[in-house]
Amino acid sequence: MDKSSSRQKTVVIGAGPVGALAALYAAQRGDDVAIYELRSDLRDPSTTPLNFTKSINLALSERGINAMRQSGRTELLESVMKEAIPMRGRMIHGASTTGELYEQSQDYDVHGRAIFAVDRGDLNKRLLDDLESMPNVSFHFNHKLTGADFRSRKAWFEVAGGKSMKWSVDVRDQEIEVDFDFLIGADGAHSATRFHLMKYLRMDYQQSYIDTLWCEFTIDPSAKTNDDPNSIFKISPNHLHIWPGKEFMFIAIPSTDGSFTCTLFMPSRYFSILEEDPNKLPAFFDEHFPGITGLIHQTSLIASFTKNPHLPLISIKCQPYHYSDSVVILGDAAHAMVPFYGQGMNAGLEDVRVLYSILDKHLSPSSKSSSSSSLSRKRALALQEYSLTRQPDAHAINDLALENYTEMRASVISPVYKFRKWLEETLSVYVPSLGWQTKYSRTGKVDCGGLGGGSDESGCDGGGAGLVEVEEGDEAGAVVCEGADVVGVEDYLLVGCEGGRGELWGVYSYDFLDV
Template structure:
């Protein structure tokens, strides 16, 4: 009997999530084709979609677990070689006396860390691995223009247009287009996903996108030049490259905006200013004076101008775009057995929980676990190739339906958490109430571990619980803590108030009696004490 034809899986998008999806499919023996709109992402000259580097990535347990399960033994070790552990936040500010301060807030009472990672490095490693696999083909500069998910066909425009500016200004001729067939398509093509756009024509998809009133702009704290470090002390030499602690996410919080800095392994920090659009517009209108922007930073982000020169601040503000932040929710994520969307294509989120990439990588792990669960293995099946393909498609349809049902509530949950965490990062980190709850939850986690208590952040970043379950448990813990505080503080206070009220009644009665008797005595005295 002829060998069964391998399943053809097409992945649209060669970012970290799409590349990992291609690796998972390739490890299962699929014939994999990856189509990417941009040039080879390993080429330093490739312009990212946002025309800037990106908000630095934080790799946490969910992403690590997905990489571990990829089937490639060297991937995780290579990734960790270029990461920096971050054990918590470092909050920067100025005291009323004018003195600068920084206060560390650990992420986890058990000492666990998240990892700062360079997106390009992770992406490059994944693409290197894919390129070496015989059943994977990479296509760069291919723009998806159409898809028929019933017939399992797609069309891509080959972006091989002119490179020089003069030629690009000329009227563009229609670019060549190719048609491809596939058994299964995975859309990992970002927040403005063409795969999702075409999927909407085949399913009744609920879709919502929301831009928050915040723009972001990128800056950089440059690496230091180490001096007077012993040649054999590699750790000291490494740390000497950093102007501030390399093991923290640095935050300059403000009421309506914030500035953050995330370390890179070359000693620099990628920094991001998050601020309402109106504030950006004001600074854009006044930036030519060369004074307003540094003064703004000195006022709201004390100490930054000692780390980034005023000239560099102004240059970055002028050169780097001021970009919006989008949040996307939709459902379902699939159509029959033909197509599914993952990562930002399914649930783009604001970056304030550091879970965008981690959630996307987790999507891939969960998706393929479900595909494996529903797959039918028939080593001695008498069925023909056509029957086997039909069975595989039916099983894949069941897996995709379960994937949508499972991941949609989790995506909605982490999207909401990411939005709420913006308030926490720019304001709540300074709140005594926030710090008290964090302290109580951490103490319960450390000293009464059998209760299973944990902070919401640790559940999100250091575990693989479903996001929706994390929210449910966190809300339960909040109610218990509130009830405990009411019981611990409120009951004694309430008892005291009851006692005072009762005592007041007695005192009031006694004083009233005295007043009445005093009046009687006064009248009696006026009558010469005669009855």
């Protein structure tokens, strides 16, 4: 790099939602930003579909919304929220002892706050389109990170369609070499950035899989029958639908076209049994997920099971997240988690906000014209603070995501769980002097009712994202702790109580939507 230039070159590895938002933050601060992505342009329909490794739909919570809001790109957030569907609770499906189907709604929050179902590909496209409009941003698709020197600030990439994709010293001279001032790795659970980062520091690293696979299905939309826009939905569009099965579960998330993206979670041994004879699938669903075969035709059910991949669920923890002043990893590269709190992407987007809030604190606008050594020292301190600050939160939500699987597939139908939920809400509403907060009341959900301004297509009163307000404060962690011993809920209050921190990771409870 030309050290005489005051403009910093930031290289971002990974063009998914987290990498794209990180690039947006960097570009907004005047950096020259280069984004390198292993795959083809993710906006191209011919690119490997994201749902080969990721669910089509995911939950966008206030954590992710706020991260986009803080980017300063108001129009971007408004466009995303116009295509988002508010989900105000779970809808539990089952059958009585007489075989009669039932639905039972469980609101997330007594105040009606919601999380939002969004299409992953659409969100990614909007972020990339916004980046493409910025003159200091460049895209480099089909580039595989094969080497990095974080001391001399150089990275090497292979370009798809050329030489062998197997890296070795022998082909180094055939690769392109890229200089950078700062590198951000947002390249997912199997991060190449993290792999190379491990060579430069003593990184603690833990990877585990749970004995559960997942497969995706679709509930097709209905034909519109009247003026009600919701008539295209076969089931309620404002809920996360769950068919709990104790050992397994089936869920459905709404899409704006009236369809539902559905996911089956099941121990691998059951997948093996059904793979031997997929024709047993409809009977299996009738027994464990009553009502599904009335929403998905049996032939479609079998076709989805045989055609769509059966994918594992990985959990990754590591520390630290940075080396010196030159590199940091974000999102799944730093803390991949199982999807049962729906916080994987939201946590990654919040990584970006937290990182740049710390960088801004250490690097004032005038410091960018400081000497190279001074700038390096300040950024090194900022990255050290980021790792120390973010790691406990990330590890906590990782653990909580694992614990929430039990609640979603089994506890939601337990009488004890239902009583606990009723008691929590009663204490919160009628005995506020106790300082008790429900599990969902301060998890960053958005209050989308009664904000004025009409209604958008998703049915969220208030419409545009500029009207979204959130009830949460820096004191939230301490407030929640006041009631921590009332009903034995220390499992999800653990981090919220730790030092009374305002980040309040310990009371996230967003359900699945982020495989």
